[in-house]
Amino acid sequence: xxxxxxxxxxKGQWRGAEIIGYWALRSSLIIALLILFLILYDxxxxxxxxxxxxxxxxxxxxxxxEGGIYPAIIGTLYVTLITIAxxxxxxxxxxxxxxxxxxxxxxxxxxxxxxxxxxxxxxxVFGLFGMAVFVKFFGFGPxxxxxxxTLGLLTLPVTVTAxxxxxxxxxxxxxxxxxxxGATRWQVVRSVVLPRALPGILTGTILGLAxxxxxxxxxxxxxxxxxxxxxxxxxxxxxxxxxxxxxxxxTQHHAISQVRPIAYGTALILVAxxxxxxxxxxxxxxxxxxxxxxxx
Amino acid sequence: xxxSDKMAQVTSRNAELAQGSIEGQAHTAVASYAVxxxxxxxxxxxxxxxxxxxxxxxxxxxxxxxxxSGCGKTTFLRVLNRMNDLVSNTRLEGRILVHxxxxxxxxxxxxxxxxxxxxxxQQPNPFPKSIYxxxxxxxxxxxxxxxxxxxxxxERSLKGGALWEEVKDRLHEPALSLSGGQQQRLCIARxxxxxxxxxxxxxxxxxxxxxxxQRIEDLIRELCVDYTIIIVTHNMQQAARISDHTGFFxxxxxxxxxxxxxxxxxxxxxxxxxxxxxxxG
Ligand SMILES: Nc1ncnc2c1ncn2[C@@H]1O[C@H](COP(=O)(O)OP(=O)(O)OP(=O)(O)O)[C@@H](O)[C@H]1O
Ligand SMILES: [Mg+2]
Numbered sequence: 117x118x119x120x121x122x123x124x125x126x127k128g129q130w131r132g133a134e135i136i137g138y139w140a141l142r143s144s145l146i147i148a149l150l151i152l153f154l155i156l157y158d159x160x161x162x163x164x165x166x167x168x169x170x171x172x173x174x175x176x177x178x179x180x181x182e183g184g185i186y187p188a189i190i191g192t193l194y195v196t197l198i199t200i201a202x203x204x205x206x207x208x209x210x211x212x213x214x215x216x217x218x219x220x221x222x223x224x225x226x227x228x229x230x231x232x233x234x235x236x237x238x239x240x241v242f243g244l245f246g247m248a249v250f251v252k253f254f255g256f257g258p259x260x261x262x263x264x265x266t267l268g269l270l271t272l273p274v275t276v277t278a279x280x281x282x283x284x285x286x287x288x289x290x291x292x293x294x295x296x297x298g299a300t301r302w303q304v305v306r307s308v309v310l311p312r313a314l315p316g317i318l319t320g321t322i323l324g325l326a327x328x329x330x331x332x333x334x335x336x337x338x339x340x341x342x343x344x345x346x347x348x349x350x351x352x353x354x355x356x357x358x359x360x361x362x363x364x365x366x367t368q369h370h371a372i373s374q375v376r377p378i379a380y381g382t383a384l385i386l387v388a389x390x391x392x393x394x395x396x397x398x399x400x401x402x403x404x405x406x407x408x409x410x411x412x
Numbered sequence: 413x414x415x416s417d418k419m420a421q422v423t424s425r426n427a428e429l430a431q432g433s434i435e436g437q438a439h440t441a442v443a444s445y446a447v448x449x450x451x452x453x454x455x456x457x458x459x460x461x462x463x464x465x466x467x468x469x470x471x472x473x474x475x476x477x478x479x480x481s482g483c484g485k486t487t488f489l490r491v492l493n494r495m496n497d498l499v500s501n502t503r504l505e506g507r508i509l510v511h512x513x514x515x516x517x518x519x520x521x522x523x524x525x526x527x528x529x530x531x532x533x534q535q536p537n538p539f540p541k542s543i544y545x546x547x548x549x550x551x552x553x554x555x556x557x558x559x560x561x562x563x564x565x566x567e568r569s570l571k572g573g574a575l576w577e578e579v580k581d582r583l584h585e586p587a588l589s590l591s592g593g594q595q596q597r598l599c600i601a602r603x604x605x606x607x608x609x610x611x612x613x614x615x616x617x618x619x620x621x622x623x624x625x626q627r628i629e630d631l632i633r634e635l636c637v638d639y640t641i642i643i644v645t646h647n648m649q650q651a652a653r654i655s656d657h658t659g660f661f662x663x664x665x666x667x668x669x670x671x672x673x674x675x676x677x678x679x680x681x682x683x684x685x686x687x688x689x690x691x692x693g
Contacts (some may be wrong), residue, residue, distance in 0.1 A: 192423035221500075286535075289535060292498070293537045293538075294530040294539070295498060297527070297550040297603065297606055298525075300523060303553045408540070
């Protein structure tokens with residue numbers, strides 16, 4: 117598209133107002149990119165200095181003014197795994213029901229609208245809900261599992277919506293072909309629709325998870341700990357997490373200016389982790405496109 | 413299935429019917445047809461798409477359905493294997509018997525019905541899987557796991573679909589790498605693999621070139637010895653070339669039904685004549 121526009125653009129076609137409009141749009145993009153770049157530059161330039169082997173493999177020491185952030189990295193990984201275990205099966209199953217089984221009508225429209233609204237609910241609300249339900253009502257206490265489930269709830273609307281979109285892109289003709297051969301609905305879903313939709317489902321889900329992995333508010337009241345000298349040993353343990361650690365190091369610590377480099381290092385690791393997840397999503401999508409082009 | 417088998421089946425069924433029941437005679441006529449449609453009305457929501465259609469299709473041979481766009485040919489075809497069940501908010505009145513059984517009976521096993529009544533679509537729609545997997549799909553979902561048997565079925569079906577010679581060395585390549593005409597023959601082979609007795613074809617050649625069309629027409633003539641074939645086509649010459657009976661649809665009604673030669677040379681209804689002579693549609 118972009119190239120075609122470029123080629124077909126000849127000087128005569130452009131009027132004054134259009135040129136202004138064009139540059140207004142273009143400069144908005146440039147400004148957005150510039151801001152993004154500045155943030156990244158700030159984090160990388162100030163954070164890179166503290167990052168070494170010890171920083172990512174040791175626990176904090178001396179009142180968290182020295183040492184590394186190993187427990188926070190591991191805590192974030194664990195809690196993300198629980199989020200996956202909670203949100204992915206539930207979200208994909210719900211999407212399959214919504215797109216393949218449910219009779220389309222007022223009910224499904226209502227559900228979709230609710231999901232879209234739920235995706236916009238502030239994460240602190242999810243955090244408080246998680247505290248009331250998982251920590252208190254189910255009696256998990258502040259723990260990995262309570263926080264993981266809370267983050268799971270937070271990503272569920274995204275997971276369902278992304279999965280449903282992926283399912284909806286599978287051409288009707290494939291479904292009809294399978295039905296006409298006498299396949300049951302579940303066989304159609306399992307052998308024709310899901311294989312085709314899976315990469316899209318994964319991509320959407322990973323993007324949702326990347327979002328959740330960086331959230332502070334939902335884990336604040338459901339299990340994240342200020343400081344723990346050890347790693348979580350069970351689902352009921354409390355844990356340290358990167359976003360919360362970053363929050364503490366930059367606002368709650370008794371010697372904020374002293375630990376500023378550690379805060380930047382933590383931010384850098386967190387950003388890197390989220391970027392990595394996004395990269396996985398992007399490469400999955402690219403592999404999928406290639407597979408579709410080959411027709412397998 | 414060989415013709416002799418089929419004959420034996422039909423004969424035995426007729427014998428069965430004649431033997432005991434008082435209604436034997438009335439039913440014998442029914443059973444020698446593959447499909448009987450009795451006073452069919454069909455509705456999409458409140459909109460009626462088919463009006464009081466009654467017609468019988470014989471066990472073998474080709475029946476062509478013609479008529480202007482939007483007159484209900486596809487709807488009619490999809491009634492016969494209950495594909496319209498997939499469209500929400502539809503309603504049907506009347507009776508459809510397939511091999512003597514009412515397929516809209518509450519006891520009907522739709523999966524079994526669709527195995528018996530195969531369908532080929534207007535746009536070739538092979539699955540995004542290999543050629544082999546496309547043909548093996550039907551037998552597989554019906555529980556066949558034995559690799560040797562699957563291999564056999566795939567070969568037999570591809571031969572039946574007149575595609576074997578062209579693809580036998582590339583069975584594991586993507587089906588979507590085939591040409592449009594080859595894809596359509598693959599779809600026919602895929603249907604043959606579940607051993608249906610009736611084939612419904614909805615404009616199977618409208619998306620492919622004349623040479624591929626020729627091949628599929630030849631194939632239809634070969635297959636109609638063993639199968640009941642009901643084909644929707646917009647192409648008058650095609651209907652005249654390949655069908656034994658022709659039905660003319662107009663605004664949801666079957667205006668005329670008869671032997672193809674009669675419909676094309678000596679139609680009873682003015683509208684049929686106008687349509688087959690190309691005066692409208
Ligand atoms: N899913 C649907 N929902 C509502 N109306 C439908 C649906 N499918 C078809 N119809 C209507 O039913 C009528 C018959 O359509 P149908 O597709 O059977 O016609 P057709 O004879 O196959 O036409 P064509 O030659 O263009 O394929 C049309 O008026 C169409 O608008
Ligand atoms: Mg049609």
